[in-house]
């Protein structure tokens with residue numbers, strides 16, 4: 223499955239300043255029973271979003287009409303815990319295309335990138351500034367420019383570059399798919415197996 | 421030749437191709453799959469019209485989403501039943517060996533992989549489950565992957581992975597009374613935090629680690645993911661080889677000798693460079709308990725919850741939130757706090773030694789009235805062994821029910837859920853909010869500490885009862 227192409231995104235943000243947001247919070251285990259990839263957005267942050275009686279929790283950010291946008295801005299160490307790719311599916315399915323944080327858990331980062339959800343790592347200072355700009359104005363736009371590998375707060379002009387390896391960058395820019403890439407390496411893989419004698 | 425770490429030796433010998441400024445194409449020797457993270461990967465293959473490239477390198481089990489009572493009956497919950505059935509159908513269609521529900525080899529993916537000898541030193545091993553790191557105890561590179569990566573392995577027997585940095589954690593000295601492998605790892609995580617090893621692959625070394633049994637080593641490696649590490653590994657030695665000999669998938673006869681020759685070279689060279697090295701003393705480690713909502717929030721069980729000002733400023737908000745969720749106060753003493761549930765099981769502590777440890781403490785005593793306890797073996801094999809050794813008898817006499825194998829209350833996908841607000845002393849690996857059921861309050865601990873809690877109904881240092 224090819225991923226969605228991505229080059230530049232300008233959008234308001236949804237702020238989630240909590241640190242160590244783990245994948246059990248992003249999508250609790252009891253929603254992992256589906257055998258397809260679709261529909262997980264409905265249960266994104268389920269136990270923070272809805273109370274015991276399935277009523278929306280008023281002060282949770284996804285239930286606050288003031289905030290909208292395709293960029294989720296979260297505290298340090300986002301996506302720790304389980305390897306469930308359902309977490310990345312849920313965030314993407316809800317409508318996000320980018321997650322900004324000062325630190326991502328490794329497996330989450332891979333899972334996000336494999337699904338066209340761009341994890342953008344920024345410095346702690348810049349993250350704080352983004353949060354404070356959002357606090358001043360919920361609609362403040364953030365621009366993610368993948369070509370230039372740059373995150374920019376349009377209200378202040380402050381910007382920072384982010385890292386992404388060249389291979390993954392090309393995948394995002396062109397919508398390439400890892401499995402097609404690996405299938406194109408079949409000869410090398412077979413040669414490797416033969417050389418190793420297994 | 422430049423000295424190499426064990427990790428480098430294994431990784432480098434599995435690189436099929438390198439992408440400049442990109443990930444490596446890493447060959448995978450073994451893949452484990454289960455019902456929760458595999459269906460979408462099979463669907464992917466079907467959409468592309470391709471088969472598994474090397475089906476004999478994959479082994480399947482049903483574990484996450486199965487009941488731990490009455491496994492002989494159809495699964496009651498519809499979605500769970502469909503998911504487990506989907507795994508069976510997929511394995512049949514694509515030619516994957518399945519140890520499904522009721523099979524004598526069934527069990528938690530990381531428990532059976534080791535006990536069958538499918539996991540061996542020097543291998544690369546993946547599974548759509550973060551605790552794949554468990555298999556690193558055998559001196560292999562083992563790590564959790566997402567479903568897209570499961571599909572990569574199905575299609576090509578390779579994954580695309582950037583090479584992580586390397587860390588060595590040394591622990592030296594003798595462990596104190598009542599202190600076990602679980603306490604070692606909970607202690608390390610409490611010292612370096614739940615993200616202290618993110619981006620690294622960790623090698624555990626030192627005299628304390630060398631003295632551990634294979635099962636104890638698995639407990640340590642299992643939780644390396646809880647400090648953010650990509651995985652953890654331990655160089656294989658006599659303990660490893662003795663454990664492996666004669667197991668189902670392990671080479672036999674002349675093949676065994678050939679394998680041993682290779683396995684004996686699997687250690688870090690003396691001057692190999694790590695990106696980071698940490699040192700701990702076994703004597704500093706006491707029986708541990710977590711008080712918060714990530715595995716880094718742990719203290720000695722005879723200690724106190726930290727005061728707010730002992731927590732770094734930027735973590736104070738999470739700390740306050742965690743204590744509120746747990747119903748604890750800063751600075752409070754933990755010992756003596758009443759508890760409601762005890763869970764012995766999971767891929768961290770669901771092996772035979774864990775059940776032995778638990779049984780050794782409850783033998784001749786009675787379960788506390790206020791405690792509901794779930795004793796869940798990690799596999800059918802462990803279940804049988806516990807019966808044969810008379811452990812089930814000891815447990816039952818003490819008032820404990822022995823259930824059937826599965827992940828159970830480790831992630832509470834099945835019916836084994838801790839009710840909201842209840843305190844659960846659990847030998848599993850995660851104390852996240854809601855991990856054991858919405859609102860459940862999890863305190864991670866060793867099997868001995870869990871046993872002590874189960875018979876006294878409160879938090880207590882197991883060393884006091886030994």
Ligand code: SF4
Nearest residue numbers: 551766767827830831
């Ligand atoms: S026991 Fe828990 S951690 Fe281990 S595989 Fe099952 S769910 Fe994952």
